[in-house]
């Protein structure tokens with residue numbers, strides 16, 4: 001799956017976070033226009049950071065459990081984890097360089 | 107109302123596009139508010155032939171020039187656009203509909219920020235800039251919408267279908283009466299005041315107003331200005347980049363048939379000379395497209 005964005009659900013989320021050193025999960029929904037703007041950036045990041053960061057996405061509409069657990073109230077939100085520990089999430093559409101720099105700084 | 111070419115934006119890019127489109131004998135309509143153009147309140151510094159001079163005068167004279175070639179100008183925001191047979195249908199804030207063969211996006215970029223304490227800190231923790239994205243997270247919770255123009259009115263109306271209570275905080279109303287009636291008719295409560303601070307602990311708990319009153323809300327939606335150009339572009343299938351810019355080719359085409367773009371919305375440098383240069387290209391090509399179809 002290297003280089004691809006992994007699609008997560010409420011039930012596959014924890015295992016993914018545990019099995020990657022650094023993880024970024026793009027929480028999105030189909031009705032959210034800014035999420036659609038961010039999607040191509042997330043795909044590029046998955047390719048560019050393959051082997052370094054596990055890049056995934058989660059549809060909040062279909063998986064309310066994770067959004068409740070992390071108190072997500074605005075999308076897109078990128079949840080970020082290192083060694084299974086949650087780091088400051090990134091909220092809103094961000095330029096690719098900013099996301100990449102943040103993930104590489106962890 | 108019918109047009110060959112409809113231009114979204116009454117700044118320098120849109121007006122230049124209108125001049126070139128109407129001179130090509132395309133029936134041209136320009137929509138937007140001249141006073142919302144980035145150049146309106148400024149003094150010109152580096153535009154060819156203008157050493158000093160006001161943006162307002164440049165726009166007023168450009169608008170006259172566009173009218174003299176037959177373009178129609180309507181000081182209204184566009185609320186939505188959709189593809190339709192033979193072109194596009196635009197819905198305006200007054201409720202009017204326009205059918206157009208070609209579209210030119212010239213909406214500039216939004217520089218509006220509220221900049222009140224708590225806004226940044228609680229972004230994603232109760233502060234949102236997109237009611238359509240985040241409405242679902244506020245089911246049965248009280249929220250405030252901040253903004254005076256059409257976007258705030260639409261969001262206030264939308265949130266009445268989700269939230270337990272909707273306050274619409276606007277010192278002055280700049281939205282069309284039709285939009286105001288829609289929001290208030292749906293049950294939004296207008297609070298004519300200036301927001302001062304977003305309050306909260308881990309999450310938003312309230313919005314403090316200039317007179318010290320605190321509205322107890324869990325969500326604060328900041329919706330300044332008109333419907334975002336990114337949203338309008340996506341209505342017709344043009345995907346903006348993460349900075350909100352629309353990519354264009356040499357013809358100022360967006361990749362979607364019949365849709366052109368010019369000015370600040372297409373990228374940097376955000377300058378008058380670039381805006382009018384692209385305006386001319388977009389106007390000419392939109393007119394050719396509309397008249398050949």
Ligand SMILES: Cc1cc2nc3c(=O)[nH]c(=O)nc-3n(C[C@H](O)[C@H](O)[C@H](O)COP(=O)(O)OP(=O)(O)OC[C@H]3O[C@@H](n4cnc5c(N)ncnc54)[C@H](O)[C@@H]3O)c2cc1C
Nearest residue numbers: 115116117119138139144151184213214369370376377378
């Ligand atoms: C303080 C300041 C000083 C500047 N000084 C200079 C200078 O000296 N020289 C220079 O070259 N440039 C200068 N600029 C930049 C210049 O103002 C912009 O490059 C130029 O105005 C861009 O033109 P535009 O037509 O693309 O967008 P704008 O002029 O911003 O016009 C956008 C138009 O779109 C309309 N619009 C937006 N959304 C909607 C909607 N939903 N429906 C309908 N209409 C909509 C607005 O109402 C407005 O009429 C300055 C900018 C600022 C902020």
